[in-house]
Amino acid sequence: MRADLDIIRNWIEPGSRVLDLGCGDGSLLRYLQDNLQTIGTGLEIDETKINACLDKGISVIQQDLNKGLQNFESQSFDTVLLTQTLQAVHFPDLLVEEMLRIGKNCIVTFPNFGNWRARLHLAVKGRMPVSEYIPYEWYNTPNIHFCTVRDFDVFCHDKNINVITRTVVDYKHRDSWFIRAAPNLLSEIAIYHFSRTPAV
Amino acid sequence: MPDTLPENSVGLVTPELYRFEEPLTLRSGKVLKAYDLMVETYGTLNADKSNAILICHALSGDHHAAGYHSMDDKKPGWWDVCIGPGKPVDTNHFFVVCLNNLGGCAGSTGPASINPDTGTWYGPDFPVVTVRDWVNSQARLADRLGIQQWAAVVGGSLGGMQVMRWAISYPERLRHAIMLAVAPKLSAQNIAFNEVARQSITADPDFHAGRYREHEVLPKKGLMLARMVGHITYLSDSAMREKFGKVSDELKQASLNLGRDLRAGKLSFGFDVDFQVESYLHYQGERFSETFDANTYLLMTKALDYFDPSVDYDGDLSKAFAKSDCRFLLMSFSTDWRFPPERTREIVTALLKAGKQVSYLEIEADQGHDAFLLPVPRYMQSLTTYLNVVKEEVGA
Numbered sequence: 001m002r003a004d005l006d007i008i009r010n011w012i013e014p015g016s017r018v019l020d021l022g023c024g025d026g027s028l029l030r031y032l033q034d035n036l037q038t039i040g041t042g043l044e045i046d047e048t049k050i051n052a053c054l055d056k057g058i059s060v061i062q063q064d065l066n067k068g069l070q071n072f073e074s075q076s077f078d079t080v081l082l083t084q085t086l087q088a089v090h091f092p093d094l095l096v097e098e099m100l101r102i103g104k105n106c107i108v109t110f111p112n113f114g115n116w117r118a119r120l121h122l123a124v125k126g127r128m129p130v131s132e133y134i135p136y137e138w139y140n141t142p143n144i145h146f147c148t149v150r151d152f153d154v155f156c157h158d159k160n161i162n163v164i165t166r167t168v169v170d171y172k173h174r175d176s177w178f179i180r181a182a183p184n185l186l187s188e189i190a191i192y193h194f195s196r197t198p199a200v
Numbered sequence: 201m202p203d204t205l206p207e208n209s210v211g212l213v214t215p216e217l218y219r220f221e222e223p224l225t226l227r228s229g230k231v232l233k234a235y236d237l238m239v240e241t242y243g244t245l246n247a248d249k250s251n252a253i254l255i256c257h258a259l260s261g262d263h264h265a266a267g268y269h270s271m272d273d274k275k276p277g278w279w280d281v282c283i284g285p286g287k288p289v290d291t292n293h294f295f296v297v298c299l300n301n302l303g304g305c306a307g308s309t310g311p312a313s314i315n316p317d318t319g320t321w322y323g324p325d326f327p328v329v330t331v332r333d334w335v336n337s338q339a340r341l342a343d344r345l346g347i348q349q350w351a352a353v354v355g356g357s358l359g360g361m362q363v364m365r366w367a368i369s370y371p372e373r374l375r376h377a378i379m380l381a382v383a384p385k386l387s388a389q390n391i392a393f394n395e396v397a398r399q400s401i402t403a404d405p406d407f408h409a410g411r412y413r414e415h416e417v418l419p420k421k422g423l424m425l426a427r428m429v430g431h432i433t434y435l436s437d438s439a440m441r442e443k444f445g446k447v448s449d450e451l452k453q454a455s456l457n458l459g460r461d462l463r464a465g466k467l468s469f470g471f472d473v474d475f476q477v478e479s480y481l482h483y484q485g486e487r488f489s490e491t492f493d494a495n496t497y498l499l500m501t502k503a504l505d506y507f508d509p510s511v512d513y514d515g516d517l518s519k520a521f522a523k524s525d526c527r528f529l530l531m532s533f534s535t536d537w538r539f540p541p542e543r544t545r546e547i548v549t550a551l552l553k554a555g556k557q558v559s560y561l562e563i564e565a566d567q568g569h570d571a572f573l574l575p576v577p578r579y580m581q582s583l584t585t586y587l588n589v590v591k592e593e594v595g596a
Binding site: 017039041047050051053054055056057059060061062063071072073076 | 552558559562
């Protein structure tokens with residue numbers, strides 16, 4: 001089982017409606033359905049992964065996140081998920097806005113580019129970081145909008161996004177006091193649970 | 201024709217006629233006092249009757265969806281690529297039912313049947329039937345077969361519209377709704393093509409206002425034209441280029457040929473058939489006009505034109521699905537210009553709005569609208585995968 005699932009499941013209400021953007025092979029939705037009896041829908045563009053979703057009995061819609069989510073009604077899902085995909089979309093800001101429109105709350109996970117290894121890679125080697133959790137070269141990476149934990153904090157502040165919980169872990173999704181002490185430097189993956197700031 | 205039948209064929213099959221004496225009130229208000237339905241089944245119904253799949257046919261289809269009627273048959277049933285042992289609709293596990301719809305011309309009561317009130321053919325007096333009427337009659341067939349709930353109802357094009365109607369009218373009677381190459385209702389362009397087809401038929405001097413049987417003639421020319429125009433809308437531009445652009449004396453490069461293969465290798469400088477595509481359409485049209493009934497064709501196109509389940513719900517399709525309880529699978533095909541992917545997505549959007557469980561796939565295929573009848577690899581695989589899950593769910 002992926003360790004991030006264990007963290008995310010605590011933020012999801014049993015029996016709630018969940019939309020997973022870029023749902024991959026449907027493991028996350030299957031896990032939530034089996035453990036929390038959620039009603040899930042996934043979005044995916046990769047044909048093989050779509051078939052894997054069907055094989056797991058997961059409802060999946062072939063749709064490109066970069067072409068918008070106009071076909072989804074406002075506030076039609078309890079939770080909208082985006083795991084390890086934010087950095088690969090054309091307009092992360094617009095997508096997060098759409099997530100907030102569709103979902104009552106949202107969960108985003110992304111690789112933290114501010115991690116010390118990434119910094120060291122660039123600072124010492126003078127080359128774009130390649131690691132176990134970001135295994136791509138600059139020319140073939142699907143990741144076109146890297147950000148750091150601090151970047152995302154600023155983004156949430158600027159966009160009036162209410163961060164409910166922020167968890168930072170290493171790439172094996174292990175949490176520790178050590179990482180929490182200096183999240184932007186030490187964490188490899190950031191997991192945010194947020195909602196629209198209620199109007200005052 | 202095969203000397204031996206393929207191993208993954210349902211084999212030789214015999215249709216069965218079911219008589220219904222209970223009157224059926226149609227959407228138009230007219231009543232069919234009694235009627236027959238011609239039905240074919242494949243596979244075995246399990247003890248708790250949970251493994252039945254209903255296949256709904258499209259415009260020119262019938263009950264003969266798979267297998268062969270005799271060893272002399274040149275072709276198997278219309279969806280043989282999908283139905284059989286080990287095929288996506290696996291008859292080793294599912295009990296598959298397909299029927300000729302009311303108004304059809306393959307054994308079920310229709311314009312070519314005898315009207316008990318007059319003792320002669322119904323002809324143009326056969327009432328206009330709608331998708332809703334078909335589904336009501338299919339529900340009675342399910343009752344007769346003892347099937348309380350279908351594991352799945354499956355159909356493409358006009359067949360997909362019947363699936364949609366099932367999900368709306370009989371929400372508790374199906375577990376899965378599988379719709380292929382479908383639209384929520386016809387567009388003006390779709391209706392326009394249907395009207396050209398109807399005009400072709402009614403303008404044929406042999407049509408005799410639908411009473412051609414009394415005159416011992418058939419409006420073959422009109423029906424042929426109707427089929428030709430229909431056929432054009434079933435194929436894509438790319439499919440036609442491929443089909444009619446393989447060899448050419450004038451243009452060596454097939455890619456530049458645009459499907460303009462000549463029939464006799466040279467232009468005739470007359471008004472006879474010059475190009476292969478013309479010859480193909482003539483052949484298809486002629487063959488169709490010999491086997492299909494013109495009045496049935498008129499009825500089927502009207503059923504298409506009238507289909508719009510949103511009319512009872514202020515034009516909001518999502519409200520129509522409010523009571524639906526099944527899971528949905530929809531697939532569209534990239535080069536289908538009759539019901540293109542965006543038309544299928546309208547249904548997906550309505551289902552999402554209604555909060556239903558829906559999967560949607562857009563299949564890359566060159567064959568246009570007809571792709572749903574053909575063994576497109578990803579399409580076959582997705583259908584297989586989906587139905588495997590259904591199989592486990594119902595213990596088939």
